[in-house]
Amino acid sequence: MREEDNILSILNSIPDPEIPAISIVELGVVKNISLENSLLTITITPTYSGCPAVDRFVADIKERLTEEGYNNIDIKFQYSPAWTTDWISDEAKKKLRAYGIAPPVNGTADKGSLFSGGPKVVNCPQCNSENTTLVSQFGSTACKAFYTCDDCKEPFDYFKCI
Amino acid sequence: MELKDALIQYSLRIADSSLILGQRMAEWCSNGPTLEEDIALSNISLDLFGQSRMLLSYAADLKGNDESEDTLAFHRNEREYFNCLITELPNGHFGDTIVRNFFFDAYCYHLYNALKESKDETLAAFGEKSLKEVTYHLRHNSEWIIRLANGTEESINKIKQSVIDIWPYTGDMFAMDEVDELLIEKSIAIDLNTIKSKWNNTIKEVFERANLEVPSIDVYMQTGSLKGIHTEHLGHMLGEMQYIPRAYPNMEW
Structure with missing residues (x-):
């Protein structure tokens, strides 16, 4: 398994803070995972620009990945293309x-x-x-x-x- | 004027309008006329704060040094704020809030729709993202305009008065200066003259359904926001909004 796929499955175990029935990956907010040297960059996009759950996304992602042994994590925001409900599987x-x-x-x-x-x-x-x-x-x-x-x-x- | 300075100024104008209206809407929290409406008004506030943060951080990055979205929000005085005057008007009664927001939402709707095509990537992404949210705000306020203007004698009289009271603040939304000129030339900013006719059409469309008259464009219009000249209301609002971070500098939230 590629390491990125492994990271994706870790992220897929993080529930949406406001709707715990689905994961943040299923919600469609995780846009990209890249691992270069030891730096792991996760790109996420907020659902609504003022969504208060966004800070929880960031904290939860860092916490879970740190548990899995990743220490050098950068979380980036991307606003375009704007999140759409079409991305919910x-x-x-x-x-x-x-x-x-x-x-x-x-x-x-x-x-x-x-x-x-x-x-x-x-x-x-x-x-x-x-x-x-x-x-x-x-x-x-x-x-x-x-x-x-x-x-x-x-x-x-x-x-x-x- | 340097391109960078113009870009900072342009971003602040848009961000400040969202921030100040967001703060006004937050004042409704727990004071809404019904529980559902209270939730709606607070939701709109949240969207506006989010939109504002996108461009305040952009302006802070462009400014460099130790600027951040927080220093820009909490450590500028009223003359350093560039929000449209209409956004700082007090909430008044529910009809006043609906009319004020309707005029401003219709403006944002057309502005952000155009901004999607900006040559500046951040402004374009902001336009794309915010348009989705503003569409819901505009629909919400349009429905209320129609409902109140077709309601009781009291609601009809009140909404008519709100329109008369707030209309003179709409001209300021379309004011432009050398910042706009420079950025329009680079296909970064939007020529607000092109927005104005679309805005007029939206106002007309909703007012027709509401049996309301669109006021004359010839009335005296208030201006000043481009230069940071505001109504007396902004200072009072900032006093409340900025109190904690100013009283306890560098406090961790």
């Missing part, structure tokens, strides 16, 4: 749903003009009903919107598209 979307968060629906296409895009169907992660209502575009964390299911009456988070 299908596998991770299943995990999100099982965890009770509705995963992003049909990519990033809904960000055209101000009022275009129409209402889209977000299935309830509890009962799978399509009969759900958007309560607020802003939910418990920067990356989520707040919905309610009109059938089972459960409120739930929706991982909104960006």
Whole structure:
């Protein structure tokens, strides 16, 4: 196994601090791993620019890699291409749903003009009903919107598209 | 003027607007009209702080020495701040906040969309990243404009007054000077005249849905932010925002 692949699998064991059901790799924030001489450089991209979990990403990555014997670690930020929910893998979307968060629906296409895009169907992660209502575009964390299911009456988070 | 100095100044103008509006939005935290709205306003604040940090660190790197995003945020006085005047206006009532943010979000939406094509890599990345977030802010505030302006007699009267009160601060967003000229020539900055017509269209589109009249462009417009000349409100806000780092210099958070 290439050493970079080994590092990737270590990173894949680090849960997202706010959504521990998926790892930071599955979330798509790890953009590059490079090992030159003894310097290990990890490039990450924040989901939202003000996401408070970013500092935790950095601390967690350093801590886990130090445990694995890497001492010379540099963490770089990259803003372009900007993070998009399209980078969340299908596998991770299943995990999100099982965890009770509705995963992003049909990519990033809904960000055209101000009022275009129409209402889209977000299935309830509890009962799978399509009969759900958007309560607020802003939910418990920067990356989520707040919905309610009109059938089972459960409120739930929706991982909104960006 | 050196290119580097122009770039620092241009980055600070954008970063300061996000920082100051972010601080205003943070003042709403725990004071929102409903729990959902409180969370929304705080989320918007968080996005604005994040956007500001990107360009404050860029400006700090360009300045060199011991500058950092923190020294720039906490150790500049009001005359050294270059945020658009509209961003420092007090929150007022909820309608005032929505109108102020709507005017500014529509501006950011078109500015960042254009900035994606900047020849400066950092500014282009900033535009690409921030546009995604600002799109949600603009949609949120547009929906509230429409809702309040089609609401009760009280909400309609209040929102109309908010528009009249805040409109004279919109002209300042489009002011340009030699910094812009130099950077536009290098395809780094955006000619704000090209943004203005797009901004006008967005205002018109939403106001039509809200049955609101777009005020005349001929009213007297406040200006000054390019030179760091502000309303009386900024100093008071900085007094609160900067108190801890100034009272306890070099404190570790």
